[in-house]
Amino acid sequence: MTVGFGIIGCGNIGPIHAAAIAEVKGAKLVGVSDVVEKSAQALAGQYGATGYTDYRKMLERDDLDAVCICVPSGLRVDIAVACAEAGKHILSEKPLEISSKRIDKIIFAANKENVLLGCIFQSRFAEGPQLVKKAIDQGRFGQLVLGNAYIKWYRSQEYYSASSWRGTWKFDGGGVLMNQGIHQIDLLQWFMGPVKTVQAQMKCIGHKGLEVEDLACAMLEFESGAYGTIEGSTAIWPGCPARVEVHGSGGSATLEDGAIKHWKFKKRQASDAKVEDELKKESVLGSGAGDPLAALKIEGHRRQIEDFARAIRTGGKPRIDGREGRNAVALIEAVYKSAQTGKPVSLACKG
Ligand SMILES: NC(=O)c1ccc[n+]([C@@H]2O[C@H](COP(=O)([O-])OP(=O)(O)OC[C@H]3O[C@@H](n4cnc5c(N)ncnc54)[C@H](O)[C@@H]3O)[C@@H](O)[C@H]2O)c1
Known part of the structure; x- marks a missing residue:
């Protein structure tokens, strides 16, 4: 068919x-x-x-x-x-x-x-994130301790002013976290499991007249007991590769734009040599660090x-079904609520 x-x-x-x-x-x-x-x-x-x-x-x-x-x-x-x-x-x-x-x-x-x-969360389909997820499912990280998502990008004033919907609460739903960072936030939750509580701060620091955040920092506690952080900005020039890190009692891995940059486990497996080859490879994903269109590989x-x-x-x-799509948005909503109220927000019982 x-x-x-x-x-x-x-x-x-x-x-x-x-x-x-x-x-x-x-x-x-x-x-x-x-x-x-x-x-x-x-x-x-x-x-x-x-x-x-x-x-x-x-x-x-x-x-x-x-x-x-x-x-x-x-x-x-x-x-x-x-x-x-x-x-x-x-x-x-x-x-x-x-x-x-x-x-x-x-x-x-x-x-x-x-x-x-x-x-659509196309980052999950790249080799690097797939390898990290597999290692987590195999228990190779041991007890998960810390997970981080860093989105330190640059979007010009014109990027926001040239479009009627970007950078608006009504149509973009938020700033750097809801638009750009959601891919890494999705990966973080996919790897580390559901988030229990969030404490966050955010502001607009580098763009004139922008109603949403172009700078946000959040501290997370996952249901597993591990901690995590999300740091996002579109006000950082020239922008860095988006990073996701997973650290546990048995190993650590780091992804940059979906490519593995660090891969170390207490118990080495023969297949690690193959993964270490991945360290030299470019990701199938583009980098949105400084240019939104450069991120658009097919x-x-x-x-x-x-x-x-x-x-x-x-x-x-x-x-990746509707429930998974909801999980990322629910976490970002919790970050926004915590930043707006100045209080920790619990995600317990949410999708
Ligand atoms: N997965 C990714 O990496 C990725 C990358 C870029 C954008 N996006 C997402 O894709 C969406 C669109 O982003 P974009 O950069 O293409 O925006 P865009 O403004 O370039 O394109 C949106 C298009 O939708 C059209 N449109 C609006 N209302 C319509 C309607 N009722 N019927 C038919 N067409 C309509 C507009 O005319 C415009 O051509 C956003 O939600 C964005 O978050 C995802």
Whole structure:
């Protein structure tokens, strides 16, 4: 069976989805939609698909099985619910929506209409994060002690002012953590497990008139008892590779832009020699340190779209579902709440 894909939103990331779908065996791009007609027509023309200005018209197609939602973050809930009601599987860009409340509406609609829901976190599909996760599952880190996510990037004043939705609470849902840092925050939680409490501070330090944070620091306690930190900024020039670190009683590993930079375990395995080769390799992910477009390589998306198409074809589940998409947003919401109230926030009992 060929899985027919559609794309809603043909800005920066929509074309990455189109290029990725073209590289997935058994997947075909049949339609694309954007409120800006020339954006829809240009992308449609490139892939022999049909362009639409009204996504609802696209949803009427019988050969459309799944939709990639690539509109600004705070515009997804109504579109996702409409996709579910049309019986189309949903693969949404990150963040799944800008609040856990809005995400719950999407999860409810997907469950009710019996369609699959996935959230793009392409970093999880790179070799480095896969190796770290496997080592955690094998218990090689021993007791997890400390996990860190560092996103120290640069986004110019023009990056925010050139777009009506970026850097707004309503459509971006936040600043550096909700937009840029969410990939590393997702990895941190995937590796270390659920977070129990958060204590945070944040502010806007380097951009004029920005309503959201461009600087945030959070201290975490995971349910496992391990501690963690998140540090994020888009006001640091020229920006550094995004880092995620996992430290335990039995070993330590560090990722930079999804590539392994440090890999040491008390109990060495023969397979470590192969992993050490990874130290010399470049990640399949781009680096968003200084340039948002440089982060847009297709391989991570290709792997995740391939996984989503497999789930549709086999009646299985996508590796990153709506619940996982919610977990990252719920953690960021807790960071924001703690920074705004000056008090620790508990995440107990949240997804
Ligand atoms: N996974 C990643 O690494 C990654 C990278 C970049 C962006 N993103 C995410 O993708 C989303 C879009 O980001 P972008 O940089 O492409 O933004 P963008 O502003 O470049 O593109 C958004 C597009 O959506 C269109 N649009 C808005 N409302 C629409 C509607 N109702 N129907 C159809 N089209 C509509 C706009 O006209 C625009 O072309 C954001 O949520 C962002 O967080 C993810």
